[in-house]
Amino acid sequence: MKLWDKGFEPNKLVEQFTVGQDRALDLALAPYDVEGSMAHIRMLKTIGLLTEDELCILLDGLKQIQKEIADGRFEIEEGIEDVHSEVEKLLTERLGSVGKKIHAGRSRNDQVLVDLKLFYRQRLKDMAEGIKNVFDTLLSLSEQHKDVLMPGYTHMQVAMPSSFGLWFGAYAETLVDDLRIVAAAYETANQNPLGSAAGYGSSFPLNRKMTTLWLQFHTLHYNVCAAQMGRGKTERALAYALNAVASTIGKLAMDVCLFMSQNFGFVSLPDEFTTGSSIMPHKKNPDVFEVMRSKCNRLQSLVSEVSLMTTNLPMGYQRDLQLLKDATFPALEEMDEVLRMLHFILPHLRVNRHILDDKRYDYLFTVEDVNRRVLSGEPFREAYRAVGMQVQRGEYQPNKSVCHTHEGSIGNLCNEQIRLKMENVFQRFA
Numbered sequence: 358m359k360l361w362d363k364g365f366e367p368n369k370l371v372e373q374f375t376v377g378q379d380r381a382l383d384l385a386l387a388p389y390d391v392e393g394s395m396a397h398i399r400m401l402k403t404i405g406l407l408t409e410d411e412l413c414i415l416l417d418g419l420k421q422i423q424k425e426i427a428d429g430r431f432e433i434e435e436g437i438e439d440v441h442s443e444v445e446k447l448l449t450e451r452l453g454s455v456g457k458k459i460h461a462g463r464s465r466n467d468q469v470l471v472d473l474k475l476f477y478r479q480r481l482k483d484m485a486e487g488i489k490n491v492f493d494t495l496l497s498l499s500e501q502h503k504d505v506l507m508p509g510y511t512h513m514q515v516a517m518p519s520s521f522g523l524w525f526g527a528y529a530e531t532l533v534d535d536l537r538i539v540a541a542a543y544e545t546a547n548q549n550p551l552g553s554a555a556g557y558g559s560s561f562p563l564n565r566k567m568t569t570l571w572l573q574f575h576t577l578h579y580n581v582c583a584a585q586m587g588r589g590k591t592e593r594a595l596a597y598a599l600n601a602v603a604s605t606i607g608k609l610a611m612d613v614c615l616f617m618s619q620n621f622g623f624v625s626l627p628d629e630f631t632t633g634s635s636i637m638p639h640k641k642n643p644d645v646f647e648v649m650r651s652k653c654n655r656l657q658s659l660v661s662e663v664s665l666m667t668t669n670l671p672m673g674y675q676r677d678l679q680l681l682k683d684a685t686f687p688a689l690e691e692m693d694e695v696l697r698m699l700h701f702i703l704p705h706l707r708v709n710r711h712i713l714d715d716k717r718y719d720y721l722f723t724v725e726d727v728n729r730r731v732l733s734g735e736p737f738r739e740a741y742r743a744v745g746m747q748v749q750r751g752e753y754q755p756n757k758s759v760c761h762t763h764e765g766s767i768g769n770l771c772n773e774q775i776r777l778k779m780e781n782v783f784q785r786f787a
């Protein structure tokens with residue numbers, strides 16, 4: 358039975374094709390669908406479309422469904438299209454004709470918008486917490502290993518001294534910038550579309566400010582058509598956010614894979630965090646970071662997927678939009694998994710404290726030597742040439758003392774300032 362039943366049976370194949378994954382995916386929206394309905398009917402009562410008694414009966418019915426969802430007893434039955442239909446069907450079955458009053462002044466189009474906004478808002482907030490956890494770990498590793506030097510590379514060639522303090526701290530501070538993009542997606546999601554109905558509003562005097570307050574949205578999506586266009590736009594913002602975070606974590610995962618190679622030997626993992634080979638008895642592979650890299654690479658494709666799915670759609674609701682859930686829901690799960698794993702494994706990463714004892718890194722110190730000469734009065738270009746000629750003749754002997762004092766350098770990481778930045782951005786999720 359469909360909400361839109363008009364006395365004919367829809368073709369089964371067409372039904373399966375159009376319903377797609379909704380019966381499974383919409384389960385994640387169920388608590389939000391009920392929350393949205395509660396706000397909607399409380400508002401309907403204030404404009405005279407429900408009596409006090411009817412409201413109480415409907416609220417009790419919704420509370421019962423809420424409990425079933427929380428207990429894992431809620432499902433979307435065969436033949437029911439989506440979560441919105443299931444909730445209305447249950448209310449009507451259980452409460453009789455009063456259940457049929459709930460849908461006045463709204464459409465599944467704005468219902469799914471509300472559900473998604475509430476769902477994405479929550480998931481983006483969870484994601485921000487996951488990012489913050491990883492950030493905290495990175496920053497404390499940066500402090501812990503701030504005196505351990507490592508090579509810095511440009512063009513993948515040995516360049517200048519770096520440190521584990523810089524390396525860990527760099528990813529921490531970059532996550533702050535990623536979090537700004539997550540916050541932008543969060544703010545995009547935090548606007549109330551309810552009342553847009555099918556996408557063009559309603560002739561009932563709906564009180565949209567009231568539902569905004571009850572659903573704790575920061576503001577309304579005022580223009581009803583803009584609210585409808587929010588579907589696709591919110592997903593785009595979310596995809597950019599996932600893209601930003603994934604690009605940072607993917608790069609970190611790549612660094613770890615590279616640095617764990619025997620040719621580098623900068624970091625290692627305890628045996629139990631590595632995986633073996635079926636043929637090579639000596640292997641201890643960094644599969645965790647390889648899988649993480651791949652997941653992060655795949656996550657970055659969400660931007661293209663969402664863009665292509667929504668590009669050139671005309672204004673107003675199109676069923677195409679339904680399929681955005683197929684893309685965004687698993688992506689959110691995947692990002693959650695990646696953040697949890699990274700947070701779990703980072704503290705187990707072992708750092709090699711003696712990397713620079715190896716002669717192959719001697720040239721890291723040429724700029725330090727040039728700078729020392731400049732500090733004792735030699736013009737930079739002459740000092741550069743003198744050290745360059747030493748290298749050229751194979752006579753260069755490094756002086757391995759490193760003295761970097763400016764903000765953000767090896768000797769002055771400014772991790773406290775970075776922490777403050779993070780706290781400022783994190784507050785946008787309050």
Ligand code: ARG
Pocket residue numbers: 379439465466469674676678679680
């Ligand atoms: N399952 C649908 C979706 O996600 C719900 C909205 C259906 N609206 C409609 N006009 N068929 O888009």
